[in-house]
Amino acid sequence: MSILIKNVLHSFRNEKVDIFVNNGKIEKIEKNLNLQADKVIDGTDKVLYPALSNMHTHAAMVLFKGYADDLKLMEWLQTKIWPIESKLTEEDVYWGTKFACLEMIKTGTTLFNDMYWHFDGCYKAVEEMGMRAILNAVMIDMFDEERQKFNEKRTLEIFDRYFNKNPLIKVGLGPHAVYTVSAKGLKFAAELREEKDTFIHIHLSETLTEVEDCVKKCGKRPPEYLDELGVLTDKTLLAHCIWLNPSEIELLAKRNSIAVHTPVSNMKLAVGGIMPKRELREHNVRICLGTDGAASNNNLDMTEEMKISAILQKWRNNDAEMPNAYDVVHRATEGFRVLGLKVGKLEEGDTADFILMKMHEIITPMHNPVSNFVYAASGTLTDTVICNGRVLMENGYVEGEEEIKENFFKTLNRLFNLT
Numbered sequence: 001m002s003i004l005i006k007n008v009l010h011s012f013r014n015e016k017v018d019i020f021v022n023n024g025k026i027e028k029i030e031k032n033l034n035l036q037a038d039k040v041i042d043g044t045d046k047v048l049y050p051a052l053s054n055m056h057t058h059a060a061m062v063l064f065k066g067y068a069d070d071l072k073l074m075e076w077l078q079t080k081i082w083p084i085e086s087k088l089t090e091e092d093v094y095w096g097t098k099f100a101c102l103e104m105i106k107t108g109t110t111l112f113n114d115m116y117w118h119f120d121g122c123y124k125a126v127e128e129m130g131m132r133a134i135l136n137a138v139m140i141d142m143f144d145e146e147r148q149k150f151n152e153k154r155t156l157e158i159f160d161r162y163f164n165k166n167p168l169i170k171v172g173l174g175p176h177a178v179y180t181v182s183a184k185g186l187k188f189a190a191e192l193r194e195e196k197d198t199f200i201h202i203h204l205s206e207t208l209t210e211v212e213d214c215v216k217k218c219g220k221r222p223p224e225y226l227d228e229l230g231v232l233t234d235k236t237l238l239a240h241c242i243w244l245n246p247s248e249i250e251l252l253a254k255r256n257s258i259a260v261h262t263p264v265s266n267m268k269l270a271v272g273g274i275m276p277k278r279e280l281r282e283h284n285v286r287i288c289l290g291t292d293g294a295a296s297n298n299n300l301d302m303t304e305e306m307k308i309s310a311i312l313q314k315w316r317n318n319d320a321e322m323p324n325a326y327d328v329v330h331r332a333t334e335g336f337r338v339l340g341l342k343v344g345k346l347e348e349g350d351t352a353d354f355i356l357m358k359m360h361e362i363i364t365p366m367h368n369p370v371s372n373f374v375y376a377a378s379g380t381l382t383d384t385v386i387c388n389g390r391v392l393m394e395n396g397y398v399e400g401e402e403e404i405k406e407n408f409f410k411t412l413n414r415l416f417n418l419t
């Protein structure tokens with residue numbers, strides 16, 4: 001399918017251009033293109049930005065948005081989140097994930113890295129929405145051998161059913177964290193990842209308690225422990241990475257693992273620290289950006305995440321120059337490059353994942369559209385979304401959104417007995 005976008009403001013060039021998309025790629029960017037296309041979109045009063053990648057989330061947790069706020073992390077997990085999660089059915093997760101995809105599309109995200117229960121429901125939802133995702137089979141065994149064996153069996157079934165089935169959806173492994181998964185479980189994940197050449201997505205060093213408990217239990221801090229089990233490679237996505245010491249930063253660099261910055265969730269859950277992003281960058285560690293689940297954020301708006309990550313790191317570094325708006329957009333699109341896709345600069349030859357935002361007072365004047373994207377915009381200005389050369393949203397409308405909303409509310413009613 002080909003798409004011609006006329007007269008749109010290119011954010012990196014800050015000039016009006018036409019964009020021709022063909023076979024999933026941005027084929028041409030020029031003024032006044034005279035080409036035939038299957039679809040023509042008027043870009044007047046719109047700004048062209050790259051689509052964003054949310055590289056740490058638990059999509060279906062949109063069901064719990066605002067349900068349990070202002071609690072300490074462990075209290076939040078143990079008294080609120082885990083009990084309600086135990087009631088979830090596959091259908092709940094399916095509608096929850098669909099609704100999360102709707103929120104992500106409407107705020108400019110086309111790729112996300114997930115970890116959640118009821119894999120079949122997640123997969124079906126993402127496939128139907130036409131988004132890109134890394135869907136990771138979640139593993140929590142709480143050091144119980146029976147649960148660990150069950151996880152192995154379920155994970156292998158998931159791989160049999162879905163691995164390499166859809167080019168937009170990568171199937172990976174989601175051992176939750178060192179405090180919820182046994183060494184045996186982590187080793188299993190590392191070995192299966194090696195065999196399938198896919199990703200591991202895990203939470204790492206989010207709190208000091210996690211680090212101290214790991215030292216007490218295994219005699220090592222979490223990164224070293226994971227490395228010994230073969231978990232750290234260039235296909236490991238590490239969410240949070242707050243409590244890292246200099247030798248651990250060197251270790252992540254050596255293994256070329258990927259750190260995922262989740263500033264809003266970390267601040268909201270008061271994890272007591274900030275990711276040492278500047279030091280990680282100094283060692284060339286790849287860094288992505290993510291929202292975490294909507295129960296701890298409480299939205300999936302990557303535009304908001306960009307701004308908060310930027311101002312948090314400037315404050316931490318005591319340096320107004322670091323990071324700059326271009327660095328931040330680079331981080332927010334790094335997920336695509338982790339998958340080997342060229343997205344983020346809006347150049348000819350790039351994979352066609354991009355968005356059009358409405359001109360609005362919030363992003364006016366346009367002295368610098370990239371700066372406006374990071375510091376001024378809201379994801380809700382997103383008007384049109386293209387993923388892999390396909391239109392996922394046009395004029396703020398996603399096909400089938402009424403049905404998704406209706407069923408999402410039905411799911412909420414059932415879960416929380418609201419009616």
Ligand SMILES: [Zn+2]
Nearest residue numbers: 203239292293
């Ligand atoms: Zn998380």
